[in-house]
Every structure is written in structure tokens, then in C-alpha cells.
Amino acid sequence: MYIDVITLFPEMFDAVAKHGITRRALEQHLWSLGVWNPRDFVEDNYRTIDDRPYGGGPGMVMLAEPLNAAIDAALKRQQDAGVAGKVVYLTPQAKPLTDAGVRRLKEESAGLVLLAGRYEGVDERLIEARVDEEVSIGDYVLSGGELPAMVLIDALVRLLPGALNDGESASQDSYSDGLLDWPHYTRPDDWKGRKVPPVLQSGNHAAIEKWRRKQALGRTWLRRPEMIAALTLNKQDLKLLEEFRQEQAQQRQQEQQQQ
Numbered sequence: 001m002y003i004d005v006i007t008l009f010p011e012m013f014d015a016v017a018k019h020g021i022t023r024r025a026l027e028q029h030l031w032s033l034g035v036w037n038p039r040d041f042v043e044d045n046y047r048t049i050d051d052r053p054y055g056g057g058p059g060m061v062m063l064a065e066p067l068n069a070a071i072d073a074a075l076k077r078q079q080d081a082g083v084a085g086k087v088v089y090l091t092p093q094a095k096p097l098t099d100a101g102v103r104r105l106k107e108e109s110a111g112l113v114l115l116a117g118r119y120e121g122v123d124e125r126l127i128e129a130r131v132d133e134e135v136s137i138g139d140y141v142l143s144g145g146e147l148p149a150m151v152l153i154d155a156l157v158r159l160l161p162g163a164l165n166d167g168e169s170a171s172q173d174s175y176s177d178g179l180l181d182w183p184h185y186t187r188p189d190d191w192k193g194r195k196v197p198p199v200l201q202s203g204n205h206a207a208i209e210k211w212r213r214k215q216a217l218g219r220t221w222l223r224r225p226e227m228i229a230a231l232t233l234n235k236q237d238l239k240l241l242e243e244f245r246q247e248q249a250q251q252r253q254q255e256q257q258q259q
């Protein structure tokens with residue numbers, strides 16, 4: 001996958017290029033990263049990249065032309081590699097990204113040019129003329145599109161075949177089946193009086209699978225009921241969820257009795 005980013009803060013992208021799973025995948029050539037600073041596409045002595053908004057008001061607006069030239073350079077890198085890039089603008093003015101949205105972006109295009117804006121925004125005409133899709137990472141406002149672009153990069157790169165080793169990919173499946181993950185434990189088996197659920201030390205793989213599925217269903221039901229409502233659960237899952245509810249109710253009762 002070819003990813004190019006238009007940003008006034010190229011060094012920020014060291015976070016994905018030089019660390020962790022995204023770094024390893026970069027070294028394996030599963031993806032490549034180009035970073036373009038719109039300031040490098042400005043002719044004037046002051047290297048101006050923004051100006052005051054028409055109509056007045058606070059803040060500055062990023063100029064269309066330096067961004068336009070940076071997008072051209074980024075698309076050219078992708079075209080030279082035989083990839084037709086799609087331009088994505090990171091903005092809180094869009095639908096929030098989901099697991100399905102990340103998978104769709106990965107399937108739709110082998111090249112993405114991510115436009116990370118700063119300040120109050122970007123001249124709307126640049127968005128009209130050059131942007132194929134707008135993406136938000138959630139209903140809150142950040143100071144710029146850099147962190148959102150890196151969120152998208154990390155989520156995309158994890159999906160590339162070979163980016164995760166076996167151990168890592170197993171846990172990843174959990175969200176994609178529409179459920180939250182089950183709880184995880186490691187040594188010691190007693191930490192400050194809190195014990196690991198005995199089934200996990202039983203060696204009974206079927207029982208462990210069942211317990212994990214039950215916890216995933218139960219957690220999703222407790223924390224994200226709308227996610228459970230969106231699923232059609234089979235008989236076995238419905239039974240596990242019912243067991244979870246009963247166990248939960250029993251626990252509550254015990255806790256109340258202890259008080």
C-alpha cells in the first residue's frame with residue numbers, strides 16, 4: 001500500500017515510521033510512506049501557507065495552492081508506482097471512522113494521499129477540487145489532522161497481510177466479528193488477592209473458548225448494547241449471553257450481601 005501525507009509537521013510521522021508494528025511492516029515493504037510539506041511548494045520569501053479568513057473571524061485558513069501542489073507531488077509518487085491514489089482529508093466534519101470503514105478504504109485503493117489540515121481549516125475550494133473522501137476519527141476536535149492520519153495509517157497497516165504475526169492477529173479478529181474483546185490475564189495467578197478465572201488454568205480448551213466467547217458477548221452487551229442489537233446471535237450465543245446475565249446478577253447479589 002502507498003500512503004502519502006500532506007502535513008506541516010513531517011517529523012510527527014516518525015511515530016508510525018519508526019515504532020512498533022507499523023515500522024516493522026514498513027521495513028517489510030508492506031507499505032511505503034511519503035511525507036510532503038506544503039511549505040516546500042511555496043515560492044514567496046515568507047513561505048506563507050495560510051491567510052486570514054474571508055468574512056473575518058479568528059484563526060487562519062490554509063491556502064489552496066501550496067496544498068494543491070503538494071497533492072500533485074504525492075499523487076505523482078503513487079502514479080509512478082502504477083497506483084491510482086485516492087485523496088482523503090482528515091476532518092471532524094465527516095462521519096466517524098469504523099472498523100468497516102478502514103477495511104473498505106484498504107480494499108478500494110492501493111494508494112492514499114492523506115491531507116492533514118492545521119489551524120481553522122483548509123480553503124473549501126481545495127477540498128471541492130481535490131478531495132475524494134473526508135474522514136473523521138471521532139466526534140471531538142483535535143488541533144490538526146496529523147494524529148487522525150496516523151490513527152488511520154495504524155488501523156490500515158494492521159490489516160495488510162503479513163503485518164501481524166500469528167499471536168497478534170488472533171486478538172484482532174475479535175472486533176471484526178462485531179464484539180468487544182474478552183478480558184486477558186497473565187502471571188501471577190494471584191495479584192493483590194485478585195485471582196485469574198480458574199477456567200483459564202484448567203487446560204480445557206473447549207471450556208476456555210466458551211468462557212471467552214461468553215465474556216466477549218457479555219462485555220459487549222454491558223458496554224455497547226447497540227453493537228449487540230446490530231447482530232443476529234445464534235442459539236448458542238444467546239445461551240451464553242443469558243448465562244453471563246445470570247452470573248452477573250448473582251455477583252451483584254453477593255456484593256450487596258457483603259456490604
Ligand code: ADE
Pocket residue numbers: 090091092135136137138139140141142143144145148
Ligand atoms: N482534525 C481535527 N479533529 C479531527 C478529528 N476528530 N478527526 C479527523 N480529523 C480531525
